[in-house]
Amino acid sequence: MRKGIAVSPGVTIGTAYCIHEVFVDPARATLQPHEVAGEIARFESARKRSIQDLRLLQQKVEQQVGKDAAAIFAVHESILHDATVVGKVRAWISDERLSAQASLARLLEHYRELLHRSDDEYLRDRLADIRDVVERLTGYLSDALTKDSGFFSGPIIVVADELLPSQVVMLGDSTVHGIVTQAGSQTSHAAIIARSRGIPAVSGVAGVLRQTKTGDVIIVDGREGHVIVNPDPEVLTAYRKLEREFFDLRDQLADNRDLPARTKDGQALELLANINGVADAKSAVAMGGSGIGLYRTEYLYLTHASVPGEEEQLEIYREVVAASPSGSATIRTLDIGGDKTVPFLGREKQEANPFMGWRSIRLSFEHPNFFLTQIRAILRAAAPDKPGDPPKAQILFPMVTNLEELRRLRAIVRRAEQQLLNDGKVFGKAPFGMMLEVPAAAVMIDELVKSVDFVSIGSNDLVQYLMAADRDNPKVSHLCQPLSPAVLRVLAAVVRSCNQAGRPVTLCGEMAGQPQAFAVLLGMGLRRFSMSPAFIPSIKELASHLSISTAERLLHNALKLSTTRQIRSMLNKELAALAPNLRPILMQ
Numbered sequence: 001m002r003k004g005i006a007v008s009p010g011v012t013i014g015t016a017y018c019i020h021e022v023f024v025d026p027a028r029a030t031l032q033p034h035e036v037a038g039e040i041a042r043f044e045s046a047r048k049r050s051i052q053d054l055r056l057l058q059q060k061v062e063q064q065v066g067k068d069a070a071a072i073f074a075v076h077e078s079i080l081h082d083a084t085v086v087g088k089v090r091a092w093i094s095d096e097r098l099s100a101q102a103s104l105a106r107l108l109e110h111y112r113e114l115l116h117r118s119d120d121e122y123l124r125d126r127l128a129d130i131r132d133v134v135e136r137l138t139g140y141l142s143d144a145l146t147k148d149s150g151f152f153s154g155p156i157i158v159v160a161d162e163l164l165p166s167q168v169v170m171l172g173d174s175t176v177h178g179i180v181t182q183a184g185s186q187t188s189h190a191a192i193i194a195r196s197r198g199i200p201a202v203s204g205v206a207g208v209l210r211q212t213k214t215g216d217v218i219i220v221d222g223r224e225g226h227v228i229v230n231p232d233p234e235v236l237t238a239y240r241k242l243e244r245e246f247f248d249l250r251d252q253l254a255d256n257r258d259l260p261a262r263t264k265d266g267q268a269l270e271l272l273a274n275i276n277g278v279a280d281a282k283s284a285v286a287m288g289g290s291g292i293g294l295y296r297t298e299y300l301y302l303t304h305a306s307v308p309g310e311e312e313q314l315e316i317y318r319e320v321v322a323a324s325p326s327g328s329a330t331i332r333t334l335d336i337g338g339d340k341t342v343p344f345l346g347r348e349k350q351e352a353n354p355f356m357g358w359r360s361i362r363l364s365f366e367h368p369n370f371f372l373t374q375i376r377a378i379l380r381a382a383a384p385d386k387p388g389d390p391p392k393a394q395i396l397f398p399m400v401t402n403l404e405e406l407r408r409l410r411a412i413v414r415r416a417e418q419q420l421l422n423d424g425k426v427f428g429k430a431p432f433g434m435m436l437e438v439p440a441a442a443v444m445i446d447e448l449v450k451s452v453d454f455v456s457i458g459s460n461d462l463v464q465y466l467m468a469a470d471r472d473n474p475k476v477s478h479l480c481q482p483l484s485p486a487v488l489r490v491l492a493a494v495v496r497s498c499n500q501a502g503r504p505v506t507l508c509g510e511m512a513g514q515p516q517a518f519a520v521l522l523g524m525g526l527r528r529f530s531m532s533p534a535f536i537p538s539i540k541e542l543a544s545h546l547s548i549s550t551a552e553r554l555l556h557n558a559l560k561l562s563t564t565r566q567i568r569s570m571l572n573k574e575l576a577a578l579a580p581n582l583r584p585i586l587m588q
């Protein structure tokens with residue numbers, strides 16, 4: 001059994017599909033002369049299948065996200081048609097009698113050498129595209145993975161170091177039942193996407209790729225953070241039972257979809273959804289969320305070959321708003337930088353501390369035209385159906401650090417409004433909100449809150465900055481803990497300040513969907529929570545077992561304890577007694 005970080009709850013059992021960069025079996029790296037023609041044919045067949053895949057992906061993404069978003073797959077397809085690329089691989093097979101996989105490994109090495117040295121960030125980013133294409137081809141070249149072999153008939157557990165953008169898109173396919181990654185943590189991309197799709201996942205499992213091969217039976221326990229490869233029959237039976245319990249509970253909880261979210265003593269709550277695109281907005285509805293509390297628009301940019309235009313953004317924002325159960329959505333402006341980069345808005349050079357560097361609004365300020373385009377699109381999406389109706393979108397700015405930034409943001413919004421008036425475009429007065437995720441802003445919240453219409457606490461970042469522990473680094477995940485006494489004190493003070501100032505406050509970090517954290521946040525006076533859609537049913541159920549006075553007592557008790565471990569174990573015990581039916585999903 002391997003221990004990792006539990007990042008998306010649930011127990012699942014399936015067949016491992018290992019995503020290696022390129023796996024070359026040393027015993028089969030070179031060919032006999034008579035094998036050459038067959039190897040070229042195998043390469044050609046893999047190339048043809050990959051082209052078909054990419055066309056399908058392109059269509060799918062075009063329908064779900066938009067035309068520009070699908071452009072990345074056209075770029076990948078063009079690599080498969082590139083005469084130099086294809087010529088090199090064919091020549092290595094025929095002249096040097098390398099296997100197709102060994103030739104692809106050499107191709108990757110060749111471009112790595114070539115592009116790494118380049119000063120041009122755009123060219124360096126192309127390396128990721130070549131890697132993506134090579135991995136796709138390798139998938140078809142390794143016999144186990146050909147779709148005809150029937151390998152894909154059962155549930156698949158993806159095992160990878162980290163997930164690439166195209167692999168993340170593929171996860172929408174229902175055959176992927178679980179994810180195990182070597183890198184990453186609770187709040188890394190793979191984890192957030194796994195949760196939004198309700199796929200059990202464990203991250204930070206060092207060495208798992210070396211110890212697992214495609215085709216192995218693998219158990220993923222996303223509640224405890226355990227991964228078991230090729231289990232004994234008794235272990236398998238025990239986990240099959242847990243798997244059933246988990247899915248039964250999930251189906252049962254999904255039945256509460258149409259019930260309002262209320263505490264045991266009748267206090268109404270807002271349980272909103274965090275989404276990354278239109279498809280997630282639909283799952284927010286399916287899970288019974290009351291609206292969209294955070295739309296991370298960077299995914300729109302991450303999948304595009306260039307900056308999406310105002311009309312295209314508007315179209316997507318309108319779709320999100322239309323899909324939202326409340327008919328309105330909180331749209332966050334671009335939060336790029338940190339662990340997310342886009343080639344066309346990239347960094348000037350590699351930063352030593354990207355999470356503390358040029359990210360979010362800091363980057364947007366330096367691209368005023370792109371920034372204005374996005375703000376205009378959001379304001380236009382906010383236009384109510386008829387005058388007097390509330391606006392259909394709220395605008396949310398990430399990573400606000402100080403009052404100067406808020407003033408600058410207000411001025412940009414005013415400028416966008418003025419431009420729209422001059423252009424004769426219809427728009428709405430979108431409420432103006434800040435994400436609270438920088439400790440300096442938490443200290444100054446009493447002042448800052450007066451300058452905004454609402455606050456959204458980004459606990460994923462707030463926790464990493466407060467604890468000085470990178471949210472994506474498994475080595476320091478023991479420090480990056482939302483239930484730590486320091487974090488709870490800061491959050492309690494922020495919620496109090498916002499409530500005193502009469503400004504709506506939401507928490508939209510991943511902790512909103514964790515039962516133990518939810519209970520203490522409720523005790524702090526928080527009434528609006530935004531989370532991955534998959535968590536909404538269980539939090540709604542938990543809320544129905546908790547009265548406000550109980551939540552206040554739990555918070556009071558938690559604040560008296562001095563370590564994260566004590567707090568977690570006290571809350572686990574209390575919640576298991578209050579809501580025994582939720583035991584199968586209570587994470588460690």
Ligand code: PEP
Pocket residue numbers: 187294296335437457458459460461462508509510
């Ligand atoms: C956060 O920081 O808590 C948050 C919700 O934003 P993101 O995870 O996209 O940084």
Ligand code: MG
Pocket residue numbers: 398437458460461
């Ligand atoms: Mg954040």
